[in-house]
Amino acid sequence: MLRMSSPLPFPSRWLAAGPHRLHYVDEGSGEIVVMLHGNPTWSFYYRRLIDVLRREYRVIAIDHMGMGLSDKPQAYPYTLQTHIDNLAVLLDNIVPADAGINLLCHDWGGAIGMGYAVDQPARIHRLVIFNSAAFRSSRIPWRLRLARWPFLGVLLIRGLNLFARGALCMAMARPDRLDAETRAGYLFPYDSWRTRVGIYRFVKDIPVHPRVPSYSVLQTIEERLPHLAEKPMLIQWGARDWCFDREFLAEWQRRFPHAEVDVYQDAGHYVVEEAGEQIAARLRRFLATAWP
Numbered sequence: 001m002l003r004m005s006s007p008l009p010f011p012s013r014w015l016a017a018g019p020h021r022l023h024y025v026d027e028g029s030g031e032i033v034v035m036l037h038g039n040p041t042w043s044f045y046y047r048r049l050i051d052v053l054r055r056e057y058r059v060i061a062i063d064h065m066g067m068g069l070s071d072k073p074q075a076y077p078y079t080l081q082t083h084i085d086n087l088a089v090l091l092d093n094i095v096p097a098d099a100g101i102n103l104l105c106h107d108w109g110g111a112i113g114m115g116y117a118v119d120q121p122a123r124i125h126r127l128v129i130f131n132s133a134a135f136r137s138s139r140i141p142w143r144l145r146l147a148r149w150p151f152l153g154v155l156l157i158r159g160l161n162l163f164a165r166g167a168l169c170m171a172m173a174r175p176d177r178l179d180a181e182t183r184a185g186y187l188f189p190y191d192s193w194r195t196r197v198g199i200y201r202f203v204k205d206i207p208v209h210p211r212v213p214s215y216s217v218l219q220t221i222e223e224r225l226p227h228l229a230e231k232p233m234l235i236q237w238g239a240r241d242w243c244f245d246r247e248f249l250a251e252w253q254r255r256f257p258h259a260e261v262d263v264y265q266d267a268g269h270y271v272v273e274e275a276g277e278q279i280a281a282r283l284r285r286f287l288a289t290a291w292p
Contacts, residue, residue, distance in 0.1 A: 007185035008044055009051070012069060015093055017086045023069035024090060025061040028054030032099055033287070034091065035061040038107020038132065039202035040164040042068025044185050045106070045272060052280040057287065062090055064112070066198020068189050078201030080214035084115040100125035102287060106272065108202055110134045111218055118224035125291045127233045128283065129252060131244040131269050135222040140208050157200040158193045171269035173240040225255055233259035234286045236279050238271030260286065
């Protein structure tokens with residue numbers, strides 16, 4: 001029933017990752033572009049970019065386990081390393097081993113995508129970074145701290161769906177830009193306590209201190225980022241993001257001083273939603289440049 005009424009305007013595909021299934025979009029042909037979403041979005045977030053880029057590229061957009069139309073097992077190791085491993089399983093199965101990959105990363109997709117990239121640097125052609133991080137930070141906004149509190153966090157996220165619903169306001173510089181159909185599209189996969197398990201586990205897995213299982217994984221990714229220093233990078237940043245603010249942008253620029261950067265002053269965390277038309281044009285120019 002879920003698949004038949006999906007608001008995603010592309011055919012759905014699934015791949016087994018152990019006993020569970022990953023959902024993904026695979027559109028177009030040509031050089032490969034892989035799009036990685038964050039929390040609490042899903043491949044729907046990239047729908048307009050997919051539609052534009054599929055005319056010239058093969059575009060793959062995954063739904064991380066527990067998110068979007070992928071399976072949502074209740075007893076599952078929802079950790080950064082597991083999501084990286086799932087991405088590797090997907091790409092190993094559907095992308096030729098000698099094909100280069102252009103990675104687009106937003107939110108948690110930054111850590112997941114860069115985790116894959118530092119493991120497979122030879123496969124990476126270009127990197128596109130939206131508001132995200134792939135390095136440690138002790139800064140965590142109070143809204144995320146609240147969502148991590150025992151009992152209260154699970155009630156707010158899984159019971160009341162306030163994380164996904166709240167993001168439609170707090171992750172946008174101009175929430176009024178979202179019509180009712182788009183709002184429903186973002187919330188579509190998260191309609192019950194069980195289907196919100198991935199959202200909650202992503203919040204619990206934020207690696208803010210060494211006791212979090214994914215802290216050491218992120219530390220290793222951070223230490224290996226110099227392996228990607230010569231890769232062409234494009235940063236597309238929403239200026240009005242209360243979570244991944246300009247300090248995170250500055251850290252990306254410090255680590256990748258050659259990166260091309262565009263800052264969208266009238267966009268928030270959901271920068272692709274709010275500045276999608278400009279970003280699509282910028283991406284086409286960036287992807288068309290010769291790969292070194």
